[in-house]
Amino acid sequence: MKNSENDAPGLLTRIFRFYYEGFTNMSSWGRKVWIIIIIKLFLIFVVLKIFFFPDFLSRNYENDEQRSEYVLDQITKTPEADD
Amino acid sequence: MIETADLSLVDWSRAQFALTAMYHWLFVPLTLGLSFIVAIMETIYAKTGREEWKRMTRFWMTLFGINFAIGVATGIILEFEFGTNWSNYSWFVGDIFGAPLAIEGILAFFLESTFVAVMFFGWDKVSKKFHLTSTWLVAVGANLSALWILVANAWMQNPVGMEFNPETARNEMVDFWAVLFNPVAVDKFLHTIFSGFLLGSVFVMGVSAWFLLKKREVWLSKMSIMISAIFGLLSSLMVAFTGDTSARTLAKVQPMKFAAMEALYEGSSDAGLVAFGILKKSEEKIGVEKQGHDFVTKIKIPGLLSIMTGGSRDVFVPGIRDLLNIGDSTRNIYSVNEMMERGTFAREILNDYKRARMINDEEQIKILSDEFFGNKEFMDESFRYFGYASLNLPEDAVPNVPIAFYSFHIMVMLGFFFILVCVIALFLLFRDKLTASKWFLWVAIISVPLVYIASESGWIVAEMGRQPWIIQDLMPVSVAVTKLSTGSVITTFILFALLFTALLAAEVSIMLKQIKTGPKH
Structure with a gap:
């Protein structure tokens, strides 16, 4: 028990150093793709998700019962009514 | 639908999804294939200890890393689109889609993303064995990711x-294993990953051929071509084999798609496979409004289509008109007219249920639940065709035949072309004539865009060929779509086009720079 407690910080430190050294010694292409990844994730999860892609049913209906009623209406419409 | 000038909300929503999916698919197959090629190269390095192999592995790993990084998370947008643009569909199938996608996220994505760090940061920091294991785990993880996405897609093609x-x-x-071992899922997974392996191989051959033309990195390029040609040849043979088994499955579960892929309007036994053909609009219509097609010219292999679908020339292969009007009794396939009647009956029962629920008629709800929704015969014989109730005309069940036909034939022809490319590469390599055969080096370079065209064509067949369905026989795209303003869908379509084009341009630019720089270390 005592040994594993002593080992744990060492392992975490080693993992931290592994990533830290990896990122600091990264090649130029690595830096470029990381910049692209960060910009991309920002655009996808902040700009697109919040402003352009709200969940339609969650936003317009308060609970699952209302959502299921709405979808039930949609799927049981006759084709003429849909037009 | 998409070919008409008056693009509706459904068409724009489909175009938006298609754009996102096709751009996403530009990144995925190279990850699937190149990850394994890199793992093979590193295995040789670990076995031989020769630095040239390490140098080679690191070069291709760099190109893998660029593609992986630019492509990662582009598929998430497809999930956003489900909730926003396809909300009815998303609700209707949420529980089914949730499980495979959750497993994909938890197991496969974390597996590959954890070990990608070891792949790139771990050289000379972890043991050779651990590094090699990480590289293999990234390859396996990437392909496992694909498995769960493809299982979800296969469910849409054959809901079980x-x-x-x-x-x-x-x-x-109710049956996770039926979803996982759905015959369409098995065929689709194998066909897709092997096509990704082939794409990765052709990519490596193309880049190596460029080095040979420039008289640079001759040993590295020849060895890269050797590995990729062997891997590519085996993969391309598996692509052909799994394509054949897919065709057999398709003929059973999506016969209309199968007929459209061959532009087969009139069914027959001893049906021939069109190896090459050019279509023209026929004067004869299908149903009331839809245009049929004839061949301007075609090369047909007698009897092969019957053999492919049922193992014998005597097997009847139904055409589009047969499926619309009489079905195929040998495979228990009803005509579209019959399925529309059954679907309409199912919709009436669901409407009765809806009305009973509105007035809280518990007794009627119980009767309908027991006699219909809890009744296997009703579910299998009527509700299974629920989506047909939403079609205006039987011919609405026919996909765009020219798109299905041409994309299928382009994919198949290019597939056989790549088998030839791999064989010639190995032949020239073992005869030591590769560097002198400039014509072949150019063929290898030109094959790189061609393999992407083949790969995208495969998805066009799969997705356009199953129209009008988002879920085969259960839900057409017109019902699945969210009733948003067309303008907002056009806006997001343009946003995606810009975002993905920028990402693709970034990838191509960084990758070309790395290729020009060549291997380091």
Whole structure:
């Protein structure tokens, strides 16, 4: 028990150093793709998700019962009514 | 639908999804294939200890890393689109789609993303064995990711293992194994990953051929071509084999798509396979409005289509007109007219249920639940065709034939072309004539865009060929789509076009720079 407690910080430190050294010694292409990844994730999860892609049913209906009623209406419409 | 000038909300929503999916698919197959090629190269390095192999592995790993990084998370947008643009569909199938996608996220994505760090940061920091294991785990993880996405897609092509709950208007998974081992899923997974392996191989051959033309990195390029040609040849043979088994499955579960892929309007036994053909609009219509097609010219292999679908020339292969009007009794396939009647009956029962629910008629709800929704015969013989109730005319069940036909034939022809490319590469390599055969080096370079065209064509067949369905026989795209303003869908379409084009341009630019720089270390 005592040994594993002593080992744990060492392992975490080693993992931290592994990533830290990896990122600091990264090649130029690595830096470029990381910049692209960060910009991309920002655009996808902040700009697109919040402003352009709200969940339609969650936003317009308060609970699952209302959502299921709405979808039930949609799927049981006759084709003429849909037009 | 998409070919008409008056693009509706459904068409724009489909175009938006298609754009996102096709751009996403530009990144995925190279990850699937190149990850394994890199793992093979590193295995040789670990076995031989020769630095040239390490240098080679690191070079291709760099190109893998660029593609992986630019492509990662582009598929998430497809999930956003489900909730925003395809909300009815998303609700209707949420429980089924949830499980495979959750497993994909938890198991496969974390597996590959954890070990990608070791792949790139771990050289000279972890043991050779651990590094090699990480590289293999990234390859396996990437392909496992694909498995769960493809299982979800296969369910849309052949919905199995679920029960419809009229109370929630959702399908609920009742048999996970039926979903996982759905015959379409098995075929689709194998066909897709092997096509990704082939794409990775052709990519490596193309880049190596460029080095040979420039008289640079001759040893590295020849060895890269050797590995990729062997891997590519084996993969391309598996692509052909799994394509054949897919065709057999398709003929059973999506016969209309199968007929459209061959532009087969009139069915027959001893049906021939069109190896090459050019279509023209026929004067004869299908049904009331839809245009049929004839061949301007074609090369047909007698009897092969019957053999492919049923193992014998005597097997009847139904054409589009047969499927619309009489079905195929040998495979228990009803005509579209019959399925429309059955679907309409199912919709009436669901409407009765809806009305009973509105007035809280518990007794009627119980009767309908017991006699219909809890009744296997009703679910298998009527509700299974629920989506047909939403079609205006039987011919609405026919996909765009020229798109299905041409994309299928382009994919198949290029598939056989790549088998030839791999064989010639190995022949020239073992005869030591590769560097002198400039014509072949150019063929290898030109094959790189061609393999992407083949790969995208495969998805066009799969997705355009199953129209009008988003879920085969259960839900057409016109019902699945969210009633948003067309303008907002056009806006997001343009946003995606810009975002993905920028990402693709970034990838190509960084990758070309790395290729020009060549291997380091």
